Amino acid sequence: MSDTSDESEAASDSRDEIMDATYRALCEHGHADLTMQHIADEAGKSTALLHYHFDTKEELLAAFIDHLITEFESTVAPDENDSATERLREFLDLWVLEPEEDDRTALHLALLELRSRGPFNETYREELARSDEVLRRIVVEIIRDGIEQGVFRDVEPEGTARLIVATLDGARTRQITLDDPAYSQRVRKQLEDQLVEGLLVSDDATRR
Numbered sequence: 001m002s003d004t005s006d007e008s009e010a011a012s013d014s015r016d017e018i019m020d021a022t023y024r025a026l027c028e029h030g031h032a033d034l035t036m037q038h039i040a041d042e043a044g045k046s047t048a049l050l051h052y053h054f055d056t057k058e059e060l061l062a063a064f065i066d067h068l069i070t071e072f073e074s075t076v077a078p079d080e081n082d083s084a085t086e087r088l089r090e091f092l093d094l095w096v097l098e099p100e101e102d103d104r105t106a107l108h109l110a111l112l113e114l115r116s117r118g119p120f121n122e123t124y125r126e127e128l129a130r131s132d133e134v135l136r137r138i139v140v141e142i143i144r145d146g147i148e149q150g151v152f153r154d155v156e157p158e159g160t161a162r163l164i165v166a167t168l169d170g171a172r173t174r175q176i177t178l179d180d181p182a183y184s185q186r187v188r189k190q191l192e193d194q195l196v197e198g199l200l201v202s203d204d205a206t207r208r
Contacts, residue, residue, distance in 0.1 A: 015053060017043050019067045022060065027106040031113035036060070058123055061114060065127040069134050076138055084146030088196060091139065092188050095168040099181035109176050136161045143199070152199045160199075167191060 021043035029038050036057050040047045054060035076091060097105055118125040139161035146152030171187035174180065 014045075014049070017045070018050060018053060018060070019064055021045075022064045023107060026064075026110040027103045029110075030106075031061075031110045031117075034061075034110075058121065062123045062127045065111075065114075065124075065131060069127075069131050073134060073138070078141075078145075084142050084149055084151050085196070085200065087142045088139070088146070088199075089192065091142065092164075092168065092191055092196070095172055096184045096188050097172055097175055097181075098185075105176060108172060112173060112176060132165070135165045139164050146199065151201065153201055155199065160195075164191065164195065 018039065021039050024042045025034055025038040028042075029035075034057065036047050036050050039060070040050050043050075050060065054063060072094075075094065076087070078087060082090070097108065114124060115128055118128050136158070140157045143152060143155065143157040143160055147154055147157070167187060168184075168191070171184045175183035
């Protein structure tokens with residue numbers, strides 16, 4: 001049983017190394033030019049090891065999207081000490097790309113390339129759809145909690161979540177494609193001033 005546990009842990013460690021290497025390779029080469037050899041070089045592994053875990057680059061990148069989703073869910077996991085308002089503001093903060101974050105900007109540019117393949121690639125499309133669903137669900141839960149806490153007005157959570165996620169996603173995309181380093185920050189502030197403050201019930205808004 002110990003041998004099995006050790007093998008499972010080793011496989012998990014190896015997979016994590018591959019995900020980290022995929023991140024670095026995507027940042028450096030982008031999606032279009034990325035090869036399994038690039039990822040293997042970043043991981044210090046052979047391409048044979050990569051193919052042991054993933055048959056194709058497409059399968060590996062789909063797993064990488066899944067990895068990012070899991071990490072993001074962990075990042076925004078609710079803290080019982082945080083109010084819904086604090087959690088919503090923290091969610092907005094996560095979408096801001098700072099000008100000095102070169103690696104993060106490069107990664108999102110590579111992911112934007114990958115997303116453009118969604119209409120033509122079912123594997124990518126399924127992972128991207130799941131990513132969108134996870135993001136919206138996080139915001140829906142925050143808004144519902146805020147309504148229950150009496151902090152937010154009684155709005156429609158699903159529609160509000162779609163608006164927030166679509167706005168933030170569009171802002172980040174425009175920052176990358178238009179080379180406007182302050183775009184996502186400005187949109188995040190506008191959401192704070194108009195949408196978040198508009199959600200607050202009057203007493204809470206007065207206190208703030």
